[in-house]
Amino acid sequence: MTRAYNFNAGPAALPLEVLQKAQEEIVDFKGIGMSIMEVSHRSKEYEAVNDETQQLLLELLELPAGYKVLFLQGGASTQFAMLPMNLLTAGKVGSYVMTGSWAEKAIQEAKLIGETHIAASSKEGVLHIPALSEIEIPENAAYLHVTSNETIAGTQYQEFPDTGSIPLVSDMSSDILSRRIDASKFSLIYAGAQKNLGPSGVTIVVAKEDLFNNAPKTIPTMLRYSTYLKNNSLYNTPPVYSIYMVNLVLKWVKEQGGVAAVEKANREKTDLIYNVLDNSGGFYEGLAQKDSRSIMNVTFKLQTEELEKEFLALAKKNGFVGLGGHRSVGHLRASTYNAVPYASCKALVDLLDEFKRTHG
Numbered sequence: 155m156t157r158a159y160n161f162n163a164g165p166a167a168l169p170l171e172v173l174q175k176a177q178e179e180i181v182d183f184k185g186i187g188m189s190i191m192e193v194s195h196r197s198k199e200y201e202a203v204n205d206e207t208q209q210l211l212l213e214l215l216e217l218p219a220g221y222k223v224l225f226l227q228g229g230a231s232t233q234f235a236m237l238p239m240n241l242l243t244a245g246k247v248g249s250y251v252m253t254g255s256w257a258e259k260a261i262q263e264a265k266l267i268g269e270t271h272i273a274a275s276s277k278e279g280v281l282h283i284p285a286l287s288e289i290e291i292p293e294n295a296a297y298l299h300v301t302s303n304e305t306i307a308g309t310q311y312q313e314f315p316d317t318g319s320i321p322l323v324s325d326m327s328s329d330i331l332s333r334r335i336d337a338s339k340f341s342l343i344y345a346g347a348q349k350n351l352g353p354s355g356v357t358i359v360v361a362k363e364d365l366f367n368n369a370p371k372t373i374p375t376m377l378r379y380s381t382y383l384k385n386n387s388l389y390n391t392p393p394v395y396s397i398y399m400v401n402l403v404l405k406w407v408k409e410q411g412g413v414a415a416v417e418k419a420n421r422e423k424t425d426l427i428y429n430v431l432d433n434s435g436g437f438y439e440g441l442a443q444k445d446s447r448s449i450m451n452v453t454f455k456l457q458t459e460e461l462e463k464e465f466l467a468l469a470k471k472n473g474f475v476g477l478g479g480h481r482s483v484g485h486l487r488a489s490t491y492n493a494v495p496y497a498s499c500k501a502l503v504d505l506l507d508e509f510k511r512t513h514g
């Protein structure tokens with residue numbers, strides 16, 4: 155069996171052990187003579203998966219009582235709208251830190267719902283996260299929204315602001331469970347699953363239970379967080395298989411030694427790559443400002459587009475996938491999510507070294 159060196163940005167690599175477990179259980183889940191895809195979402199078998207997955211996530215995020223996990227659909231992109239629909243009530247503003255493409259998308263959706271405000275912004279043309287001291291939150295803010303990891307730019311918050319009584323919310327689509335954080339600082343976290351949590355199809359929301367007490371009554375049922383809260387995410391048919399896969403991935407994270415162990419591995423993986431870029435004498439160049447570098451998406455460039463094309467062709471020939479930058483920025487990107495093994499990153503730096511030796 156040959157597995158690709160998978161650096162896809164999302165959907166992305168899943169742990170081999172998880173895929174093998176899913177393979178084992180696909181015809182007969184725990185002796186029921188069916189897969190989990192083929193049973194009612196109201197069966198005791200599925201309900202056990204549903205409940206356990208929520209518990210695992212709360213445990214891995216080390217959250218105190220008072221938080222709930224919701225399973226939704228529509229991707230993180232739907233959350234860009236659902237969040238302000240539920241929280242941006244009359245007389246309030248949605249305050250956003252503008253850090254790149256994904257923050258921008260969140261802001262554009264919120265503008266369709268209500269008044270928005272930019273609390274801080276990255277400098278034009280610089281891939282970085284603004285200093286926490288630059289963040290200004292208006293008193294009537296319904297929330298402060300941050301994008302913990304900008305998947306396209308390759309930038310990541312190194313620490314998070316204190317927002318006092320104003321709810322802090324984050325799009326953590328591309329770095330949830332990649333490192334230990336104080337998750338209790340956040341009133342709400344959302345993430346599409348298809349990077350660190352599992353396959354696409356399910357969107358995770360982790361929120362304080364009492365956050366939605368003032369949500370407008372006019373929100374359609376499926377777009378109201380309280381619908382999911384009250385019904386244990388079983389108001390309608392959830393994406394059962396995606397949630398089952400998230401369950402397996404979360405168990406895998408635990409088996410690795412939890413988030414702290416995964417963080418250590420992620421730092422080792424990205425240190426390896428950033429070191430090669432930084433010590434290449436300018437042959438390679440990291441795109442993100444050093445103090446904002448992501449341990450999930452390493453963005454970099456070569457000196458010419460021709461060299462980048464040649465590098466990508468060599469990479470493809472050697473079994474690497476997903477190293478092209480996002481279509482909006484070009485250049486190169488290696489996404490090193492939790493399930494990307496150290497061996498893939500080692501193979502990548504060997505390839506970078508070899509390419510520099512033969513083309514430098």
Ligand code: PMP
Pocket residue numbers: 164228229230231232256301303304305306325326327328346347
């Ligand atoms: N936010 C971030 C940070 C992302 O990386 C992505 C997807 N790449 C999204 C939001 C959009 O997610 P989805 O495709 O699940 O709507």
